[in-house]
Amino acid sequence: MPELPEVEIARRQLAHWSSSSPVVDLEITDPAVVRTKLSTRPSDADPQALRAAVDAVRLGCDTTPIRHGKRIGWIFGEIGILIHLGMTGQFVRRAAGETPRFGRAVFRREDGVGIWFCDARRFGGFAVVPAGEVQAALRAGHGPDALLEPQNGQELAERFQTKKAIKVALLDQHRITGMGNIHAAEALFLCGIDPTRPAQSLSVTEWDALAEAIPRQLRSVIVDEGLDEMVYVTQGGDNPFKVYGRSGELCVRCDGTIVSAKHGGRSTFWCPGCQQ
DNA sequence: CCCTCTGTTGGATT
DNA sequence: CAATCCAACAGAGG
Numbered sequence: 377m378p379e380l381p382e383v384e385i386a387r388r389q390l391a392h393w394s395s396s397s398p399v400v401d402l403e404i405t406d407p408a409v410v411r412t413k414l415s416t417r418p419s420d421a422d423p424q425a426l427r428a429a430v431d432a433v434r435l436g437c438d439t440t441p442i443r444h445g446k447r448i449g450w451i452f453g454e455i456g457i458l459i460h461l462g463m464t465g466q467f468v469r470r471a472a473g474e475t476p477r478f479g480r481a482v483f484r485r486e487d488g489v490g491i492w493f494c495d496a497r498r499f500g501g502f503a504v505v506p507a508g509e510v511q512a513a514l515r516a517g518h519g520p521d522a523l524l525e526p527q528n529g530q531e532l533a534e535r536f537q538t539k540k541a542i543k544v545a546l547l548d549q550h551r552i553t554g555m556g557n558i559h560a561a562e563a564l565f566l567c568g569i570d571p572t573r574p575a576q577s578l579s580v581t582e583w584d585a586l587a588e589a590i591p592r593q594l595r596s597v598i599v600d601e602g603l604d605e606m607v608y609v610t611q612g613g614d615n616p617f618k619v620y621g622r623s624g625e626l627c628v629r630c631d632g633t634i635v636s637a638k639h640g641g642r643s644t645f646w647c648p649g650c651q652q
Numbered sequence: 653c654c655c656t657c658t659g660t661t662g663g664a665t666t
Numbered sequence: 667c668a669a670t671c672c673a674a675c676a677g678a679g680g
């Protein structure tokens with residue numbers, strides 16, 4: 377379930393898994409994974425970029441992958457591979473000869489171990505750019521990273537001058553990048569702000585509270601105990617969230633009941649009791 | 653078995 | 667600028 381924290385975990389996995397044995401090859405098991413751009417459409421498949429990426433990885437010289445928002449950049453010599461996990465993308469490590477379910481591409485290590493990109497719904501993909509353009513490509517059209525470049529209350533207020541509902545605006549990656557549907561709802565619960573409020577209507581105090589809540593929420597999800605054991609917090613049976621997916625349940629902070637509604641095509645959850 | 657509904661992403665269209 | 671549609675599937679529920 378990639379939002380910024382999961383993408384950061386994926387980045388660390390790539391860095392960690394490629395450190396003990398170098399990546400020497402890239403095998404594409406679903407050609408549609410390589411796109412003309414970092415879009416969410418497999419129909420944008422780019423055969424030429426695919427070959428360039430494979431050749432670059434074979435030439436070796438990988439660097440530590442970098443992240444901006446939900447995008448990852450990984451440089452191999454002259455070529456940069458941009459990665460977006462889409463909705464269901466993730467990296468898993470498998471022994472030589474093993475193929476995971478929904479495997480779309482695999483960075484093959486010298487020792488045979490595969491670092492697999494798996495993506496059931498195929499919204500995720502790679503795009504290939506010259507190495508020198510990686511930084512710019514990662515930032516193109518995006519605001520500051522919600523975790524690495526936290527904004528203070530005043531900066532947030534300036535970036536969110538809109539009548540749109542604050543929760544919807546938080547998903548605009550050009551204002552700040554990294555907030556997704558789940559953590560936008562959770563961050564607003566943390567600071568007690570009603571997600572349906574027009575962004576413009578927030579007070580100075582509320583902007584300060586939100587500025588603090590955003591990195592706090594994101595950081596809380598990045599579990600960093602043993603890179604080999606890393607698990608997506610949003611996987612598994614239990615719902616780890618305070619409001620997301622809890623429509624009809626009692627609020628953990630007051631005696632209210634969590635409600636939900638669609639905003640901008642996505643479901644939002646909040647507690648009317650303590651989010652004003 | 654089959655049909656309907658929902659969905660963490662973002663881009664394109666209206 | 668903003669609301670809506672859509673991509674391509676899995677999975678859950680009726």
